[in-house]
Amino acid sequence: MRKSLSTSLSDSLNTTRVFGIPLEEVQHSGQPGHEVPLLVRSIVEYIEEHGGLHLGLFLVNGNAERVEWLRQRYDSGVEVNLEKEADLASAVSLLRLFLQELPEPVIPAGLQAQIMQLYQDYSSEEELGRNMKYFLQQLPQVNYSLLRFLCRFLSGVASLQEESWSIGALAAVFGPDIFHLDTDVEDLKEQESVSRILAELLENQEEFFDSEDDDISNTNDYSSINDQEFEISDLTRIYMSALFTCA
Template sequence: MFSSGLHQFFQTLPERMGAGALAICQSKAAVRLKEDMKKIVAVPLSEEKNPTCKKLFGVSLQELQRQGLMENGVPTVVWSLVEYLTLHGLTQEGLFRVNGNVKVVDRLRQQFESGARVELQELGDVCAAASLLKLFLRELPEGVIPSALHPRFIQLFKDGRCDAQEHSLRDLIRELPDTHYCLLKYLCQFLTKVAKHHLQNRMNVHNLATVFGPNFFQ
């Protein structure tokens, strides 16, 4: 089920992302866009951060695991956001395309990193939660798919679309580090649910690939 859903997701990348995710990640335009997005989201803080806070963003998955900041095999912040979006955001029109308020997103980030209890349901802001999830993925040092495997993922879908692709993809994802494999599986299962509500949220597999492709391949 996982490999089948992943196969469908990755099949859309070449047609929705031009020369492919690898080319996008290497292009100067993509680098500029990535830096601009970071500037938009990163709001200067007037107060010093609590030195006891644990950094969650921009930290490798292996380091998060070492610090015990995982839940069911995925980063705690990802788990919290996805569970909230699953309950309250699947039918939200423009999910992942409509950005949340910058200040609200930054406040959420601070709350997660401070270790405080984050009440997403009380906030009731689906767009902010979705934006924070994208920000977390965008700031992963190695991305969801490690850069060493980028060429092989892209080449797999340049070779043509045949029944053997899904089997080859299954073999390839087995080479992912455990932390990356668990995160990729969890996200693809979630995005499959999002796509099933595409009539309401306007986010079919093609649109999701457009949004998440650059976040998976950095």
């Protein structure tokens, strides 16, 4: 078992909020030399160590009171020991809440529009891959590092739980969190587009993102990801049944 990050997280955050503030500010409160927020890395580490092949890991809501309590502890800078104070459901909910409450989505709105247009208009896989990588490189470094980290984490989950969690299913759950999609609107086409784009990123993350081993958890082998096929109808069903909020 790897050494817990909780102590260093407490030392580095002090009284700095981590929820609902720009990524740059969160990053500055983390460990020097790391561009992925320490909060995110500690939660992912906990999920990787304890999630295993837990069926329905991302389908279960965390207890709202516990999630809010953990959030307040992180925001006040006190030491948080996920091993003793959290469970898998609350850890997943806390991660999603962090993404949802960023003032700007991990992929900013302006770049989202360009990526969606690319995904609608591309004429070849080569063109899609080349332009997608270019657009991703336009992200601020902290956004790029976080998105890369999340894509490799979720790809690893899919590779370990391929019978219960395909890349498409994970993209349907996390797409609205990363893109800040308004889940109250009845625009299934937009929901499907976001999910398909994120699925593309997950399935081809090794091609789209540069390698930075220091930013990536090494618990799982993310190098072999099985091809996942999913129909629009299945994706819609997964989205409507699996999506939950952390409010």
